[in-house]
Structure formats: C-alpha cells, structure tokens
Amino acid sequence: MVLRVENIGSLANTSAARWNGVVGDRYPFLRYEFLAALEACGCADTATGWEPDHLMVVDGERAVAVLPRYAKHHSRGEYVFDWAWADAWERAGGDYYPKSLSAIPFTPATGPRLAIAEDADRRAVIAALGAVIRESGLQSWHLLFADSDEVDDWQAAFDAPLMERQAVQFAWQDDDFGDFEGFLARMSSRKRKEIRRERRKLAEQGFVFDRLTGPRIDDDALAQFYRCYCMTYLERGQRPYLSLEFFTRLRDGMADALVLVRASVGERAVAAALCFEGRGLEGRSPDGNGTLYGRYWGSEVEADFLHFETCYYQGIEHCLERGLTRFDPGTQGEHKLTRGFAPVISRSLHYLDHPGFRDAVDEFCREERRHVQAYFEQCRLRLPFKTEVD
Structure with missing residues (x-):
C-alpha cells in the first residue's frame, strides 16, 4: 500500500460517492451531505472563518481515508475553548490564527473524525496525515470530540507530542x-x-x-x-x-x-x-x-x-x-444526570508547533484533566438508578 495525501480543500472538489464510500452512514455528521451543506449555505466557509481544507488519503486511485479539516480564523462554534491559549500566544507576539482544525462545525458530538477503509492500515494513514498536518505552516492543529479509540491511534502514530484535553458529557445507554x-x-x-x-x-x-x-x-x-x-x-x-x-x-x-x-x-x-x-x-x-x-x-x-x-x-x-442502543442528547447539562444520562469522557487532541508554548499548555491540560476526572466521579454518584440498598 502506497499512500498519498490529497488536499482537496472544499468538498465541492470531490464527489459524494468518493467521500461517502469511505465514511458510510454510521456517523451522520461526517457524511458528505452534512459537511457540503454547511459549505454551500455559507455556514462554514471562508467568509465565516471556516476555510475548508479537507484531506483525502488515496492508495493509487482509491480513497482509503478522509479527514475533515478547516483553517480556522477564530474559535467560535467549536465547544472546546482555547481563547486563553490564543490570548497568551498573541500577547507573546505570535499569531494564533489561523489554526488547523479537524472537527465538525457547531457539532460537539463525539464520533469518528478520521473515516478510514476497513482494510487500510490505521497507523500508516495517521502517520501520512501527520506529516502533512505538521508541514501546513500553521502553528497548531486540533482534533475535537474524536472517538476514544481514534484518539489512542493518533497519539500512537502522530510523530510529535499531542496534548489531550478532556470534558464530561452525558449519554443514555440502553x-x-x-x-x-x-x-x-x-x-x-x-x-x-x-x-x-x-x-x-x-x-x-x-x-x-x-x-x-x-x-x-x-x-x-x-x-x-x-x-x-x-x-x-x-x-x-x-x-x-x-x-x-x-x-x-x-x-x-x-x-x-x-x-x-x-x-x-x-x-x-x-x-x-x-x-x-x-x-x-x-x-x-x-x-x-x-x-x-x-x-x-x-x-x-x-x-x-x-x-x-x-x-x-x-x-x-x-x-x-x-x-x-445509545442516545447522545447534546453537550453539557448536569440536569441530564437525574434523567438517566450517565457521564462520559470526551477527548480532544492538540498539537502546538512551538516547544515552549506547548510545554506551558501541556501543564494546563494535565491539571485540567485532574479536575475533569474528579467531576466525572462526582457525577456518577448522582445517577438515579437503584442501588443495592434501595
């Protein structure tokens, strides 16, 4: 398998059949119809600060993976908040924006961000994408609300440190x-x-x-x-x-x-x-x-x-x-707990090119994760289901 990464930019530059041939229909927000509608209607395009910069991995002429990506000129509509990072970097004389972002616009719903063919080597695909991401010329890349298994694969195959942020969301499980x-x-x-x-x-x-x-x-x-x-x-x-x-x-x-x-x-x-x-x-x-x-x-x-x-x-x-068997009702909201929605950890990854800036943010992320884990455990105690003593 000889992999090549194509920067297709806008989804208008590829077909629904080619994109969806990799994505399928398990996760609706990665489908061509959803992402292309955001672009075509001016909800997520260059004019609104969501400049499409999508990547496709091909083996010969066959698409084996796709990754939504945007050159982002602000941090609105993401739900993983990095305003403080942007402010710190710009006060130090740097340009935080545009940043590179792999996420579903306005959609804090955990799911796959990298769609990949079943017979493709996941680690090889991520390694190929990682090289392109690091050579983009942008000082940061962010992967938001990815499946936990995918987060693990990125951490293992990306040839640079990736900082992890966590948050608590709530989901119902049959x-x-x-x-x-x-x-x-x-x-x-x-x-x-x-x-x-x-x-x-x-x-x-x-x-x-x-x-x-x-x-x-x-x-x-x-x-x-x-x-x-x-x-x-x-x-x-x-x-x-x-x-x-x-x-x-x-x-x-x-x-x-x-x-x-x-x-x-x-x-x-x-x-x-x-x-x-x-x-x-x-x-x-x-x-x-x-x-x-x-x-x-x-x-x-x-x-x-x-x-x-x-x-x-x-x-x-x-x-x-x-x-x-599962219902993800949307982000945040402790009131979901007493209605049977259990806490779950959402994970996001962040690459920063500057070593000093990366070290400072990494310390912040480690401390933040400790607080998130403590909150997660507190939430579990508030679920409404019967216990042995009820």
Whole structure:
C-alpha cells in the first residue's frame, strides 16, 4: 500500500460517492451531505472563518481515508475553548490564527473524525496525515470530540507530542430496558415518580408529541422547527449559526438520518427538536450500536418540563422503539444526570508547533484533566438508578 495525501480543500472538489464510500452512514455528521451543506449555505466557509481544507488519503486511485479539516480564523462554534491559549500566544507576539482544525462545525458530538477503509492500515494513514498536518505552516492543529479509540491511534502514530484535553458529557445507554416503563423501573422510586409527574403535567396542559422521520418532514414542519431553533439564539441576543437552507438541504439529501420531534397544543406545533440517527442496515449500525444524536431545539412557548420531554424522553422512547442502543442528547447539562444520562469522557487532541508554548499548555491540560476526572466521579454518584440498598 502506497499512500498519498490529497488536499482537496472544499468538498465541492470531490464527489459524494468518493467521500461517502469511505465514511458510510454510521456517523451522520461526517457524511458528505452534512459537511457540503454547511459549505454551500455559507455556514462554514471562508467568509465565516471556516476555510475548508479537507484531506483525502488515496492508495493509487482509491480513497482509503478522509479527514475533515478547516483553517480556522477564530474559535467560535467549536465547544472546546482555547481563547486563553490564543490570548497568551498573541500577547507573546505570535499569531494564533489561523489554526488547523479537524472537527465538525457547531457539532460537539463525539464520533469518528478520521473515516478510514476497513482494510487500510490505521497507523500508516495517521502517520501520512501527520506529516502533512505538521508541514501546513500553521502553528497548531486540533482534533475535537474524536472517538476514544481514534484518539489512542493518533497519539500512537502522530510523530510529535499531542496534548489531550478532556470534558464530561452525558449519554443514555440502553440496558435491556425494553420500553420507557422498563427504563423508569430501574430508577429509584422518588426519581421515577418525578419523571412521571413531569410528563403528566405536560399532558394536563394539552401538549401532545409526535416524531417525524424521512419524507414526513415536509416544508411546513421544517419551517416551524426553524422558527423554534432561531428562538434559542434570539433569547440570548445572538444570530443562529445555521440557516433554513442548510436544514432543507439536509432534509433533501439525508432524510434517512433525520428525526424531528414536535410538541403541539391543539393543532399548533409550538416546540421542536431535530435529532440524527447514526445507523446501518434496518435502522441499526452494523455492530448493533446505533446512536441517536440530539442536536437542535427551540420553543415558541414557555412551559415547565417541555424541554425535558421534547429533547430527552421522546429521544429515549425513539431509541427503545427503533433498537438504537445509545442516545447522545447534546453537550453539557448536569440536569441530564437525574434523567438517566450517565457521564462520559470526551477527548480532544492538540498539537502546538512551538516547544515552549506547548510545554506551558501541556501543564494546563494535565491539571485540567485532574479536575475533569474528579467531576466525572462526582457525577456518577448522582445517577438515579437503584442501588443495592434501595
């Protein structure tokens, strides 16, 4: 196998078939349709500070790996915050930006960042990519929210020190619950009653919920969702990162991966959450570990517990009905713990070219990891499931 790394820049310079031939459909955010829609709609392009700089590894004429990459001119939309690093380097007289970034824009959902053919040598691919990354002329490269196994492979095969940052996120995992009542039955009596009360209160206010998939997400449903999505930003005095055109392109190009949860009162939809399925044959990924990813939410009304039902309980029910074994509901939020979402460690890697700067940041990362691990252990103690003494 003789590997060659091609800098394809924008996804417009390659085909969906060639890119997706490596990526598959297990992780929706790495698919050509998702990343190309971000570029085509002006959400992640040179004008917005996300300059596409994607890499493809080929063996002869065959693509064997792809790595999304951007020359990033700021640190917005990443969710692994390095503002303090940028400030320190620039106060020392350096230029932190542009930096090289391998991540999914606006998507803090752990998953593969490097897609690779099953018969390719992972370590050889990473070594080839590492040489190109280090020769880019940019002073740093960052790999955000990668699968833990992939992080290990990068650390083993990248020919330079990579600093690791960790954070705590929360995810639901099926444990042969069967259905939602089976899920609640594993909880302590007090917490089980609280969740039933939350759901009952919404029903008493007239809220009903439905889940739309694939072509059932029509233009009206998408427009209503987008109004809700914009509300989450307008309430904070911000403009949304993503456009209605972007979501329309996703619906038209990868409807198989979309799940739209709607909350309605009477005939009027008033809140919505858009989720994505990572799946393979018959609604599951090939290894049976299909995942639902909760990504975007908003509401036109205020109601107690509406967010929990729309974004969490409906997603859990969908997983149990579809045979998906994992639900990643989105970043942050300790309130997820008492609703059955366990803490998980997310990992990111960072390469800094300057040795002195690298040493200082490495010390920061080591100290940060100690705090993250302590927080992780504290979170585990707050899960609502029964213990031996219950």
